[in-house]
Every structure is written in structure tokens, then in C-alpha cells.
Amino acid sequence: xxxxxRFFLIRLPLAVFTxxxxxxxxxxxxxxxxxxxxxxxxxxNAVMHDGHRYSVVLLGDxxxxxxxxxxxxxxxxxxxxxxxxxxxxxxxxxxxxxRYLESGHRPQHVVLAASRGVYVDPMxxxxxxxxxxSVFKLPFEREFLRTHYSGYMNYGWRPAALSMTTNLxxxxxxxxxxxxxDIWRAPETPSLNPTLEGFPNDVSTYDQEAVNNRVKAPAVxxxxxxxxxxxxxxxxxxxxxxxxxxxxxxxxxLQAAWKLTGKMQSITEQLAEIFKSNQTxxxxxxxxxxxxxxxxDRDLIHIxxxxxxxxxxxxxxxxxHEFKKGKQQMAFAN
Amino acid sequence: MLFTDPxxxxxxxxxSLVLFHLARRYRSGKFAIWFLLVASAFFYGYWSVKYLALxxxxxxxxxxxAQQLGRSQSKRLLWLAIGVNLLLxxxxxxxxxxxxxxxxxxxxxxxLAALFVxxxxxxxxxxxxxxxxxxxxxxxxxxPLPQYILFVMFFPQLIAGPIVLHRExxxxxxxxxxxxxxxxxxxxxxxxxxxxxxxxxxxxxxNLANFVDTTFQWPLHLQFLEAWFAxxxxxxxxxxxxxxxxxxxxxxxxxFGFLLPFNFNTPFAATSMTEYWKRWHITMTRFFTMYCYSxxxxxxxxxxxxxxxxxxxxxxxxxxxxxxxxxxASGLWHGAGWTFIVFGLVNGVGLLINHAxxxxxxxxxxxxxxxxxxxxxILVTLVYFRSESLAQAHAILxxxxxxxxxxxxxxxxxxxxxxxxxxxxxxxxxxxxxxAHYVCLLLLFAPLAILLPNPAxxxxxxxxxxxxxxxxxxxxxxxxGWLGEPRTFLYFQF
Amino acid sequence: xxxxxxxxxxxxxxEIFRRIFNNExxxxxxxxxxxxxPGWDSLQQIKIILACEKKLNIRLRARDINxxxxxxxxxxxxxxxxxxxxxx
Numbered sequence: 001x002x003x004x005x006r007f008f009l010i011r012l013p014l015a016v017f018t019x020x021x022x023x024x025x026x027x028x029x030x031x032x033x034x035x036x037x038x039x040x041x042x043x044x045n046a047v048m049h050d051g052h053r054y055s056v057v058l059l060g061d062x063x064x065x066x067x068x069x070x071x072x073x074x075x076x077x078x079x080x081x082x083x084x085x086x087x088x089x090x091x092x093x094x095x096x097x098x099r100y101l102e103s104g105h106r107p108q109h110v111v112l113a114a115s116r117g118v119y120v121d122p123m124x125x126x127x128x129x130x131x132x133x134s135v136f137k138l139p140f141e142r143e144f145l146r147t148h149y150s151g152y153m154n155y156g157w158r159p160a161a162l163s164m165t166t167n168l169x170x171x172x173x174x175x176x177x178x179x180x181x182d183i184w185r186a187p188e189t190p191s192l193n194p195t196l197e198g199f200p201n202d203v204s205t206y207d208q209e210a211v212n213n214r215v216k217a218p219a220v221x222x223x224x225x226x227x228x229x230x231x232x233x234x235x236x237x238x239x240x241x242x243x244x245x246x247x248x249x250x251x252x253x254l255q256a257a258w259k260l261t262g263k264m265q266s267i268t269e270q271l272a273e274i275f276k277s278n279q280t281x282x283x284x285x286x287x288x289x290x291x292x293x294x295x296x297d298r299d300l301i302h303i304x305x306x307x308x309x310x311x312x313x314x315x316x317x318x319x320x321h322e323f324k325k326g327k328q329q330m331a332f333a334n
Numbered sequence: 335m336l337f338t339d340p341x342x343x344x345x346x347x348x349x350s351l352v353l354f355h356l357a358r359r360y361r362s363g364k365f366a367i368w369f370l371l372v373a374s375a376f377f378y379g380y381w382s383v384k385y386l387a388l389x390x391x392x393x394x395x396x397x398x399x400a401q402q403l404g405r406s407q408s409k410r411l412l413w414l415a416i417g418v419n420l421l422l423x424x425x426x427x428x429x430x431x432x433x434x435x436x437x438x439x440x441x442x443x444x445x446l447a448a449l450f451v452x453x454x455x456x457x458x459x460x461x462x463x464x465x466x467x468x469x470x471x472x473x474x475x476x477x478p479l480p481q482y483i484l485f486v487m488f489f490p491q492l493i494a495g496p497i498v499l500h501r502e503x504x505x506x507x508x509x510x511x512x513x514x515x516x517x518x519x520x521x522x523x524x525x526x527x528x529x530x531x532x533x534x535x536x537x538x539x540x541n542l543a544n545f546v547d548t549t550f551q552w553p554l555h556l557q558f559l560e561a562w563f564a565x566x567x568x569x570x571x572x573x574x575x576x577x578x579x580x581x582x583x584x585x586x587x588x589x590f591g592f593l594l595p596f597n598f599n600t601p602f603a604a605t606s607m608t609e610y611w612k613r614w615h616i617t618m619t620r621f622f623t624m625y626c627y628s629x630x631x632x633x634x635x636x637x638x639x640x641x642x643x644x645x646x647x648x649x650x651x652x653x654x655x656x657x658x659x660x661x662x663a664s665g666l667w668h669g670a671g672w673t674f675i676v677f678g679l680v681n682g683v684g685l686l687i688n689h690a691x692x693x694x695x696x697x698x699x700x701x702x703x704x705x706x707x708x709x710x711x712i713l714v715t716l717v718y719f720r721s722e723s724l725a726q727a728h729a730i731l732x733x734x735x736x737x738x739x740x741x742x743x744x745x746x747x748x749x750x751x752x753x754x755x756x757x758x759x760x761x762x763x764x765x766x767x768x769x770a771h772y773v774c775l776l777l778l779f780a781p782l783a784i785l786l787p788n789p790a791x792x793x794x795x796x797x798x799x800x801x802x803x804x805x806x807x808x809x810x811x812x813x814x815g816w817l818g819e820p821r822t823f824l825y826f827q828f
Numbered sequence: 829x830x831x832x833x834x835x836x837x838x839x840x841x842x843e844i845f846r847r848i849f850n851n852e853x854x855x856x857x858x859x860x861x862x863x864x865x866p867g868w869d870s871l872q873q874i875k876i877i878l879a880c881e882k883k884l885n886i887r888l889r890a891r892d893i894n895x896x897x898x899x900x901x902x903x904x905x906x907x908x909x910x911x912x913x914x915x916x
């Protein structure tokens with residue numbers, strides 16, 4: 001047999017098999033490591049271990065997370081900040097809440113403050129495994145994702161060597177980073193009367209493609225989102241908390257465009273119908289009914305300016321306190 | 335079809351390899367040539383049958399030109415043939431750019447139909463121009479038509495080079511016609527080199543692309559650090575992408591028993607612009623040197639010598655003019671846009687400075703300083719190369735060299751206060767996670783770009799050893815793991 | 829013009845190289861390649877061609893020289909050019 005024949009028939013296959021086996025074994029050893037690559041990992045762990053008795057759970061996307069991460073919502077130890085971002089989406093909100101409840105916590109109110117896009121846009125596939133699939137692996141979570149998010153990632157078994165960065169690199173890096181077992185608590189208390197920045201509202205600086213995409217985006221609540229909302233309702237019945245939807249700030253031009261096409265109203269009505277069909281009383285409030293937010297990032301999604309962020313934080317706190325008083329519709333006092 | 339498509343790797347390649355070698359064993363070398371022709375036509379036609387017809391027509395027209403040139407060696411006929419080829423290239427690749435600029439100059443309005451550039455047209459047009467010139471020089475004969483078609487269409491080098499000279503392939507094809515492969519025992523090294531190239535493309539280039547593309551989405555809003563990461567990240571991405579592709583081309587050639595020329599020789603180890611262009615896209619540099627720079631420079635030198643011109647005028651005529659013209663042409667060859675022209679211009683100026691330094695017998699710079707200056711120049715050229723407009727390129731370069739302030743992202747305010755830097759909003763580095771990934775990739779890949787050898791240069795030194803197997807095994811796993819996400823080669827659009 | 833021997837052409841070429849590269853210790857053999865000579869680039873190549881043309885009273889084509897692999901091939905090419913010129 002020639003040297004190269006021996007190489008292809010014996011040496012290379014053996015080397016491939018050996019490396020595969022070594023990686024598989026190492027991955028198995030590292031499988032028990034709690035991943036801490038990003039805040040979704042941190043929360044997925046913290047919700048099961050944090051001992052604080054929060055009376056309110058706040059869920060939402062990055063519009064809310066960017067604010068809640070910096071400024072405390074509610075009173076001290078009142079609100080558990082389980083907000084994430086659009087790449088983790090509503091699946092992360094559902095699973096974090098479910099883990100929190102199944103770990104013995106009993107909040108009285110659950111507030112979901114996510115932008116409308118999260119309900120009507122598909123999730124971003126390239127990041128799905130990183131922020132959802134590789135985070136949430138409990139049986140219910142796996143089954144739910146396989147059923148409702150089947151096209152987003154491969155759910156079957158793959159040799160660990162095919163994803164070395166995920167199976168080896170990420171656990172190893174997670175050993176370095178140790179954020180602790182508590183849910184993140186924002187470092188600052190928002191000022192009650194923050195100075196509101198006067199940025200000029202110049203739409204020409206916005207990313208025009210993002211503007212057009214946002215305006216043209218469909219306004220139909222996706223089937224997988226309906227399934228998530230059904231689960232929220234089911235949890236609400238089982239654990240006895242009140243569920244509240246709050247629409248976060250929306251860029252005024254986008255809001256105007258959506259109002260013109262009826263999208264704003266349509267999405268709210270679709271959600272109301274879903275909750276009604278699941279026999280769950282859910283309040284739906286919109287912060288811009290009380291306060292317009294003029295300054296946004298170029299992608300038209302995130303509010304800009306520390307003053308405006310604190311204003312939104314204060315609005316959320318006010319809403320939460322009104323919910324606790326039993327009021328579904330409330331007025332925001334300046 | 336691309337080399338990184340699973341269809342190519344798991345279906346087309348093994349089937350065509352087996353059938354090719356069976357054809358040689360049980361029929362004849364000539365039959366094997368026909369088989370390779372059909373396979374290459376299928377490879378190209380998989381993308382577009384219409385453009386396959388165009389390619390075949392261009393090849394046939396050039397073959398007819400070659401036959402005439404072989405008989406007459408007429409310079410006028412050669413210029414006509416070159417003109418026809420350049421016109422074809424110009425029509426498909428440059429007409430909109432030409433019409434847009436004509437419109438700006440004259441105010442005339444033109445209807446600009448969507449441009450669809452036939453795959454690899456820049457490469458196979460230039461390859462055929464070299465052949466026609468060689469025939470007109472009396473250096474090359476006209477082979478039988480199937481061999482000529484295969485010389486142009488051999489699928490490993492069809493889409494993005496290397497630009498092969500006929501003298502490099504002619505003997506190999508003639509031998510195949512007699513059922514002898516001059517490099518018939520090179521399947522093993524070929525496979526290894528192919529896998530190495532595939533790894534560079536799929537695991538290194540494509541991973542960088544995720545980050546680099548995000549950064550280049552915000553060219554007008556980058557902070558100092560983001561701009562530098564964009565430039566360095568893109569340079570690495572382009573290198574791994576194109577050198578990976580070129581390795582694959584060489585590897586594939588060897589698997590079929592053909593030796594193709596290599597294109598890269600660790601260019602980021604170069605310590606001068608001259609050296610860089612001897613190491614980067616070597617066959618393209620060779621083309622422009624042989625057919626553009628050298629004839630101009632030699633003619634200029636002769637004139638200068640006859641008329642006893644010296645000093646700055648001599649430098650301008652003999653060195654500056656040929657260098658800048660050649661690099662403007664090569665910049666334009668890369669793409670129909672002002673960014674590509676300026677890419678060429680900056681390279682040309684960099685080389686001029688290099689030459690002027692040497693002609694003036696200035697002292698040699700320390701290696702590290704020379705390397706640093708060379709790399710800075712290259713990064714500037716590549717910012718132009720990647721940007722979609724001059725305005726975008728200038729915005730990025732301004733952030734790199736005249737930033738106004740050097741700040742850290744908001745999430746790094748702890749570090750910032752310790753090092754005494756301000757914090758500000760970062761468009762791209764908004765999240766610590768993303769930034770950390772980007773930094774790790776650059777720190778890992780930059781040394782690889784300088785230290786990893788190019789096995790395509792000397793494939794036959796690859797030994798079928800246990801070490802080779804252990805190096806290849808993780809590369810194969812990593813490549814297979816990332817193979818699912820298709821991305822096109824950066825040089826694909828040429 | 830009498831036919832120059834290979835050794836004479838090799839010696840002439842070496843002298844040209846030593847002058848252009850400013851290196852009196854430079855020694856050329858048939859197998860020497862451009863990669864082994866520091867400072868070799870397309871500009872120096874043009875100077876070498878011009879110097880060969882003047883020394884040997886011949887006319888060369890730049891792209892022919894560009895394509896040569898090593899000094900041996902260059903010497904062969906120069907011999908052929910000299911012989912061709914002397915037959916005219």
C-alpha cells in the first residue's frame with residue numbers, strides 16, 4: 001500500500017475519529033458548566049437560584065432592557081428584571097418566567113414590555129441558537145422550540161466536534177466569567193424629574209432602509225407567538241399572577257405611519273383577541289398615550305438620551321404601582 | 335456552483351474525479367479531456383447556461399484569432415484581438431460605470447440596465463489575452479481545440495483564477511492527450527491543500543465576515559476603535575477568503591493531476607510595498623507586470639537613455655508613469671467604481687514612495703518600522719476596496735487617522751475611567767459580547783495570517799504523516815461544522 | 829559579431845547584476861532565482877534588460893524576461909537573442 005493510501009485509509013480516519021472522540025469527551029465533561037456568555041445565560045441561571053421575593057416580574061426586549069439594566073424599575077427589591085432582547089425574543093421571556101415560577105417564586109404581576117416587532121417579525125435565525133437554543137434545554141423548552149421554532153436550528157444530535165466553539169470554547173470562557181446567581185439589579189435610581197435632552201428630531205439621519213423596512217413590516221401576530229401567549233395565559237391561571245402588556249416608546253414618525261395603516265390598532269386587537277380566547281384578563285397600555293418620545297437611534301427602535309431613559313423607567317414604575325392598586329387604565333402624572 | 339457548496343464537495347467533485355480517472359484508464363487521454371470539458375461546462379453552466387454560451391463563444395473567437403496569429407504573427411491582428419476581448423469585458427463589467435460618468439461630464443441621460451457580470455470574466459479574458467500575445471510572439475503553438483477550451487475552462491481556475499499562462503498548462507494538457515499526467519501522483523497533496531484552503535475560507539474568512547460586514551454597515555458613524563477594527567478585520571477576511579480560494583484551486587488541480595500556479599505567499603509578512611505585491615495575488619501581479627508595466631517601463635527607459643534625461647524627469651517617465659498607470663488599470667480591473675480606481679492609485683503611490691526611497695539610496699528602515707508602514711498603506715487601500723463609495727471610505731479613514739477623540743464604549747466606563755478616556759455611544763461596539771468576540775477573532779487570526787504557510791506554494795512537501803493527519807483532523811471537523819452557511823467568495827464578482 | 833560563449837554571457841550578466849544591486853559579492857549560478865536576490869523587483873528587472881541590451885547589442889522583450897524561472901534560463905535566452913542578432 002502506498003504512503004498516501006495508508007494516509008487516507010488509516011491515518012486520517014483514525015485522526016478524525018480520535019479528535020472527534022476527544023472533543024466529545026471534553027464536551028461531556030464541560031456540559032455541566034453553567035454558561036455565562038451573555039445576559040440571557042445569566043438570567044436562565046439566576047431565575048432558578050435568586051432568593052429574593054420579587055412581587056413583579058418585568059419581561060421585554062432591548063428597548064426596555066437598555067433602560068432597566070441601568071435604572072431600577074419600581075422600588076427596591078420590588079421588580080425582577082428579566083428583560084432580554086429581540087434575538088432572544090418572546091421564547092426567552094416565556095422560559096425565564098416559567099423557570100422563575102417553577103423555582104418557587106410567586107410574583108403577583110408579570111409585565112411584558114416588548115416592542116410590537118417582537119410579536120410580528122420572525123426571529124433572527126443566525127443568532128437563534130446562541131441566544132435561545134443553546135440556553136434553554138429543559139424538556140418543556142426543547143419540546144416547545146422543536147414544535148414552534150422548527151426551522152430555526154438543528155434539534156437533532158450532532159457530534160460535539162462539529163461545534164467546537166459552542167461545546168468547548170463557550171463553557172471554558174464561562175468558567176472565567178462569574179456573574180453570580182442573582183438576577184441583575186440596576187445600579188441607579190432614576191431621577192424623578194430628569195433633564196430631557198433636546199436632540200433635534202432629524203429623520204434624515206435615520207437609516208432609510210430601516211425606516212422603510214419598519215413601515216412595510218407586516219402586522220400579523222405570528223403563530224409561534226400565539227403559542228407563547230397561550231402559555232403565558234396558562235401560567236397566569238396556574239400561578240395566579242396578573243399579566244400586563246405595555247407597549248414601549250415608539251418613534252413618532254413610525255407611529256404615525258403605522259396609525260395611518262391601522263397597524264397599531266390591529267396588533268393590539270389581535271393580542272386582545274388571543275387573551276380573550278384564552279380567558280385571561282390582560283391589560284394593554286401604551287406609554288406614548290401619556291408621553292411622546294422624540295429621540296431614537298438610527299434603527300428607530302431604541303430611545304436615546306439618559307433623561308428620556310429615566311422618563312421611561314419612571315413611567316414603567318408608575319404603571320406597575322397602578323397595577324398593584326388594581327387599576328388597569330391609569331393616568332401618568334407629570 | 336462554488337467550491338464551498340456542499341453540492342460541489344460531496345457530489346460534483348467526487349463524481350468527476352472518479353469518472354475522470356476511469357475515463358483515462360478505460361478509454362483515452364483525449365476522452366478524459368472531453369470529459370473534463372463537459373464537467374467544467376456543467377460547473378459553469380450550473381450558475382447560468384446563457385453565460386456558458388457566452389464563454390464558449392468567446393473561447394471559440396479567440397481560438398480563431400490564435401490560429402490566424404499563429405500563421406501571420408501580425409501585431410495589428412493581435413491588437414484587434416485584444417481590443418475585442420477588452421470590449422467584451424468592458425461591455426459586461428464597465429458599461430454602467432462608463433455611462434454614469436459620461437452622464438456626469440456631459441449631462442446626457444442614459445438608461446442603465448441592470449448589470450450582470452458573467453462569472454470570472456475578468457480572469458478568463460486576461461488569461462486568453464496572455465495566450466494570444468504569446469502566440470503572436472511566436473512563443474506558443476495553437477493546440478487542438480479541446481485542449482485550448484480546457485486551458486480556459488478547467489473548472490478549478492475558471493471563476494477566480496489563478497491567471498494561468500499557456501506555457502504552464504499547455505504541456506500538461508498535451509501530455510493528458512497522450513494519457514500521461516505530469517503530476518499524476520499528487521492527489522494526496524492536492525486533497526490536503528484543498529482542505530487547507532477550504533478551512534481558511536469557511537472557518538477563518540466567513541467568521542470574520544459576520545463582524546466586518548456589521549462594521550461596514552455604519553461607515554459614516556464609526557468611532558476610532560471601530561474603524562481600525564473594520565480595516566484590520568477586512569484585510570484578514572479578504573486574505574483568508576482569496577488565499578483560501580486560491581489554495582482550493584491548486585488543490586483541485588492537483589487532484590486531477592495538474593499543477594496550477596499559486597497566488598499567495600504570506601503577503602502580510604511583507605516589509606515593503608514592492609514585496610507585498612510580489613506576495614499578493616501573484617498571477618495578477620505577473621499579468622500586469624508582463625503586459626502593462628514592463629513594456630511601458632522598458633520603452634520609457636530606452637527613451638530616457640537615448641535622450642540622456644536624468645533626475646526628476648527620469649523618475650517621472652521611467653518609474654512614476656508606468657507604476658501609476660499600471661496600478662490604476664489593476665484597480666479598475668478589480669471593479670467598476672471610483673473606490674477601486676483610488677485603491678489602485680494609493681497602491682501606486684505607495685510603490686512610488688518605495689522606489690523613490692531606494693533610488694535616492696536612503697537608509698534601510700528597521701524591519702518592524704518598514705512592516706508597519708507597509709501594513710498601514712495596505713489597510714488604507716483596502717478601506718477603499720471595501721467601501722461602497724469614496725465618501726464612505728473617507729469617513730472611515732477620517733475616523734482612523736483624524737478621529738477628533740478616542741473614546742471607549744459606554745459599557746466600558748469602568749476601564750475608561752481607569753485609563754482616563756471618555757466614553758461615548760458606539761454604533762457597532764454597543765455590546766461587550768460582540769466586541770469581545772471581534773477582538774478575540776482578530777487577536778487569533780492576525781498572527782495566523784502572518785505565520786501560516788501557504789501549502790499551495792510547495793504542495794509536494796506535504797507528507798502523509800501522522801502529524802499531517804492530526805493537523806487536518808480538527809480542521810476538517812471545524813470546516814464541516816461551519817459548512818452549512820453559504821457565503822460567496824469576495825473575488826466572485828470579478 | 830562572434831558567438832559569445834555561455835561563460836562570457838554569464839560573466840557579463842553577473843557584472844550587470846553586481847552593478848545594479850550594488851553588491852560586489854553577488855554570485856550567479858544557473859539555478860539562482862529572483863527570490864534569492866534581495867531588492868529584485870520589476871523596476872530592477874527593466875534596468876537589467878537595458879544593461880543587457882547595451883552590453884550585448886541586442887533587443888529584448890520585457891515579458892520574455894519576466895517569464896523566466898532562473899538565471900540559467902535567462903542566460904539561454906540571452907544566448908538565443910545574441911545568435912539571432914548576429915544572423916541578421
